[in-house]
Amino acid sequence: MQFIDLRAQYDLIADKVDARVASVLRAGSYIMGPEVKALEGGLAEFGQAGHALSCANGTDALALPLMAWGLKPTDAVFCPSFTFAATAEVVPWLGAKPVFVDIDPKTYNMDPAHLEASIEMVKARGELNPSVVIAVDLFGQPANYPAIAEIARKHGLKLIADSAQGFGCTINGKHPVHWSDITTTSFFPAKPLGCYGDGGAVLTNDAGLAEHIESLRVHGKATASDIAGRDFTHDPKYWNVRIGMNSRLDTIQAAVLLEKLDIFAGEIEARNRVAARYNEHLEGVVDSVPFVIEGGVSTWAQYTIEHSRRDALAAHLKSRGVPTAVYYPIPIHKQDIYSRYPLGPNGLPVTEEKAERVISLPMHPYLDDVTQDRVIAAIREFNGKVG
Numbered sequence: 001m002q003f004i005d006l007r008a009q010y011d012l013i014a015d016k017v018d019a020r021v022a023s024v025l026r027a028g029s030y031i032m033g034p035e036v037k038a039l040e041g042g043l044a045e046f047g048q049a050g051h052a053l054s055c056a057n058g059t060d061a062l063a064l065p066l067m068a069w070g071l072k073p074t075d076a077v078f079c080p081s082f083t084f085a086a087t088a089e090v091v092p093w094l095g096a097k098p099v100f101v102d103i104d105p106k107t108y109n110m111d112p113a114h115l116e117a118s119i120e121m122v123k124a125r126g127e128l129n130p131s132v133v134i135a136v137d138l139f140g141q142p143a144n145y146p147a148i149a150e151i152a153r154k155h156g157l158k159l160i161a162d163s164a165q166g167f168g169c170t171i172n173g174k175h176p177v178h179w180s181d182i183t184t185t186s187f188f189p190a191k192p193l194g195c196y197g198d199g200g201a202v203l204t205n206d207a208g209l210a211e212h213i214e215s216l217r218v219h220g221k222a223t224a225s226d227i228a229g230r231d232f233t234h235d236p237k238y239w240n241v242r243i244g245m246n247s248r249l250d251t252i253q254a255a256v257l258l259e260k261l262d263i264f265a266g267e268i269e270a271r272n273r274v275a276a277r278y279n280e281h282l283e284g285v286v287d288s289v290p291f292v293i294e295g296g297v298s299t300w301a302q303y304t305i306e307h308s309r310r311d312a313l314a315a316h317l318k319s320r321g322v323p324t325a326v327y328y329p330i331p332i333h334k335q336d337i338y339s340r341y342p343l344g345p346n347g348l349p350v351t352e353e354k355a356e357r358v359i360s361l362p363m364h365p366y367l368d369d370v371t372q373d374r375v376i377a378a379i380r381e382f383n384g385k386v387g
C-alpha cells in the first residue's frame with residue numbers, strides 16, 4: 001500500500017505527459033519555454049488570481065515576496081510553528097525574526113485570536129516591527145483567512161498564504177488570494193499538485209508585486225517598468241537593477257504540470273470523497289477525525305486523525321502493511337535552531353499537544369474502497385487489542 005500513490009496518477013496520464021515532455025526535449029527551450037507561460041496562465045485562472053509566476057520551489061515562493069517587501073532585521077513575521085520548516089525558515093534567511101503563533105485545536109491552522117495577541121505583544125515590547133503574517137493551509141485546508149486578513153489589515157501587516165499543501169482550497173468558493181497579498185505554493189511531488197522534481201509558484205492580484213518578483217526570480221533583471229521611457233537596447237537580463245536570485249521552474253516540469261492541472265479539479269473531488277469515507281468510518285473510532293472550517297474545501301494533502309496511542313497505532317498499522325506519517329513530530333519552535341525566536345503570549349500549548357497526538361493516513365485521489373477498508377479495519381483491530 002502506498003501512502004501517496006503517484007504512480008497511479010502517472011499511469012492515467014502517461015501518454016500525455018510523455019508526449020509533452022518529449023516535445024520540450026525536441027524544442028530545446030529548457031528554461032522559460034512556452035510551457036512555463038502557459039502554466040502560469042492556467043495557475044492564475046485556477047487560483048482566481050490576476051498574476052501567477054512560477055519559481056524553483058515552494059520555499060523560494062515564500063522568500064520572493066519577503067525579498068520584494070525589503071524585510072529588515074527588526075521586522076517580525078508571524079507564522080505557525082505547527083508546519084513544515086520552510087514556512088519559518090525564509091524569515092531568518094532574510095534577516096528578520098519569526099514570531100510563532102499557536103493553532104486552532106480543531107483545524108490545526110493559525111489561531112486568529114492568538115495572532116492578534118502576538119502582534120499586540122510585539123508592539124508593546126517595542127523591539128520589533130510587526131510586518132508580515134504567513135498563514136499556512138495545513139494538510140490542505142484553508143486557514144481562517146476572513147479573520148486573519150482582518151487582523152493583518154487592522155495592524156498594517158502584509159499577508160502571505162502558504163498554500164504549499166493547499167493550492168486549490170477555497171472558502172465559500174474563494175481561493176486564499178482573495179484575502180492574501182500573495183499566495184505561495186509548492187510543486188514538490190507529494191503535494192496535491194506536484195511535478196516530477198522541485199517547483200513552486202506565487203499568485204497575486206498586485207501587479208506591482210508580480211513585476212517585482214518576476215525580476216527577483218531572474219537575478220533582479222530590469223522589468224518593463226524599469227526600462228519604460230529609457231533608451232535601452234540591451235537584453236534586460238543583463239541589466240540587473242536589484243539583488244535577486246535564480247528561481248525558475250524548468251520547462252519540463254511546467255509541461256508535466258500542464259497535464260496535471262488538467263485533472264486537478266477532478267482529483268480534489270476524489271480526495272474529498274476519500275476523506276468523507278474515512279470520516280464516516282472513523283468518527284467515534286479515533287479521538288478525532290479532521291474538521292474543515294465552515295464553507296471550506298480542503299485539498300487533503302493529508303488526512304490526519306488524532307489518537308491517544310499514536311505511536312503504538314503507527315507500529316500496528318505498519319505491521320499490517322499500512323503506511324502512516326506524523327506531520328509534524330517536532331513543532332518548529334521546539335527545534336534547537338528556532339528556539340531563540342519569540343512565541344506569542346503564553347506559548348504554544350495547542351501546537352505542543354497536537355504534535356504528540358496526530359497521525360496521517362494514506363490519502364490520494366486514487367485510493368480505492370478496498371484499500372481504504374484495510375486501513376480502517378487495521379485501526380479497528382488496534383483499538384480492539386488495546387481495549
Ligand SMILES: *Cc1c(COP(=O)(O)O)cnc(C)c1O
Nearest residue numbers: 057058059084086087164186188
Ligand atoms: C512543502 C512545503 C513548503 C516548501 O515547499 P518546497 O517546494 O519543498 O520548497 C513550504 N510550506 C509548507 C507548508 C510546505 O508543506
